[in-house]
Amino acid sequence: MKETEQLDKNYSKKIFISLLLVTLLVVVVISFSFAAFIKTEGGISNTIHSGEITMNYLEKTNGISIENALPTSDEKGMVQLGENEYFDFIVNTKLVGNMKAIYEIAAIKDEASTIPDNEIRLYLEQEKSGTYTKVMKPNNFIPSPKETKIGTPKGAMVLKRVVRKRGKKEIKKEKVTKTIDNYRLRMWLGEDASVGGNKTYTVKINVYGKTE
Amino acid sequence: MQNTDSRNILLSIIGIAILFVAVIGISYAIFMFTGKGMKKNTISTGNISMTYTESDNVIAIDNAVPMSDSAGKLQKEYFDFTVSANINGKAAIDYEIRARRTDYKNNNRLPNNCVNIYLEKEMAGKYKSVLEPKTFIPKDTDLENTYVNKDSMLLYKSTVNSEKNATITDKYRLRIWIKENACSYDRVMTYKLKVDVYSELSKK
Numbered sequence: 001m002k003e004t005e006q007l008d009k010n011y012s013k014k015i016f017i018s019l020l021l022v023t024l025l026v027v028v029v030i031s032f033s034f035a036a037f038i039k040t041e042g043g044i045s046n047t048i049h050s051g052e053i054t055m056n057y058l059e060k061t062n063g064i065s066i067e068n069a070l071p072t073s074d075e076k077g078m079v080q081l082g083e084n085e086y087f088d089f090i091v092n093t094k095l096v097g098n099m100k101a102i103y104e105i106a107a108i109k110d111e112a113s114t115i116p117d118n119e120i121r122l123y124l125e126q127e128k129s130g131t132y133t134k135v136m137k138p139n140n141f142i143p144s145p146k147e148t149k150i151g152t153p154k155g156a157m158v159l160k161r162v163v164r165k166r167g168k169k170e171i172k173k174e175k176v177t178k179t180i181d182n183y184r185l186r187m188w189l190g191e192d193a194s195v196g197g198n199k200t201y202t203v204k205i206n207v208y209g210k211t212e
Numbered sequence: 213m214q215n216t217d218s219r220n221i222l223l224s225i226i227g228i229a230i231l232f233v234a235v236i237g238i239s240y241a242i243f244m245f246t247g248k249g250m251k252k253n254t255i256s257t258g259n260i261s262m263t264y265t266e267s268d269n270v271i272a273i274d275n276a277v278p279m280s281d282s283a284g285k286l287q288k289e290y291f292d293f294t295v296s297a298n299i300n301g302k303a304a305i306d307y308e309i310r311a312r313r314t315d316y317k318n319n320n321r322l323p324n325n326c327v328n329i330y331l332e333k334e335m336a337g338k339y340k341s342v343l344e345p346k347t348f349i350p351k352d353t354d355l356e357n358t359y360v361n362k363d364s365m366l367l368y369k370s371t372v373n374s375e376k377n378a379t380i381t382d383k384y385r386l387r388i389w390i391k392e393n394a395c396s397y398d399r400v401m402t403y404k405l406k407v408d409v410y411s412e413l414s415k416k
Contacts, residue, residue: 209244
């Protein structure tokens, strides 16, 4: 009897120690994960803040749809404003704490596209003080040779890379930093493209984000 | 008893491993974002074709004699041709009708100033003048993106427009004759002319 009791005691002790170790392990892993994204900067007292980031991608308008497209100069393509001749979208970011976020706007080409990449022109603008201004000049579709560090997959084209970081004043005041980035995409058939044969070209816009 | 203990230990290790992977996975997932677009941005091409068609009749005047412009405009020897455009989509096409001499190497060629060229276009069922009688004068082109023979003469230029889809056919009639009192010659002379049509997307 005594022996049995002793065995039971030992067993319970083992279970308790195991649970304790597991709990300790979980705490360590979570802390390490957060700690990897914390930086202390000069001027700030020895305080560590855990951060929070929110990103949101919103498609404002219908996609571009141009039928019977004809070769178009860059001068004309950059200003086309007809129905379904441009595509507006928004990227929202919210930063709390001492966080730095990076996002990439990427064009993902539909594999069924039959117009060659070098006959398509892509152009990106961003709204600043109420006016859209160029952030990527007219370019052919140039696929990325490999996946980027931010997550844009191989074969997609990075249109723009943005870094969002909170300033020292904002961090001191413990404010939340919200940013709303409005973008406008245009796409057209390049001036030297050949016409005919009922060909198509389709892209979708994705946004990939990561913290540092 | 020992077997039960061993099994329990093994289960605990597996559970810890699963928990470890889950926590790491969740931790990493929090710090990456993907916003997937749903809207498609599409361009599809249409179709443009230009056709130049010559009639079977050609101008072949043997033993031609000089004549007045009024007589030349009415002579029954003429050359008909057609310029057609088939456009899918909204487009404007500029085209030029040009003529070039093809007998530069011929020692018996009539000089340019000896022959008048006259062009008409069919409008509302009737042929009307678009180039009044004129001798051959090479002129440069207004087309910017098309190679044009610089030794050719501009006879007429026009634009075809399409709002959505259009098939447009323009008919032309060409006449040439030896000008009155322009030249004198003492042997058989020739004059050979060829018509070309050049076109490009309008810049307007």
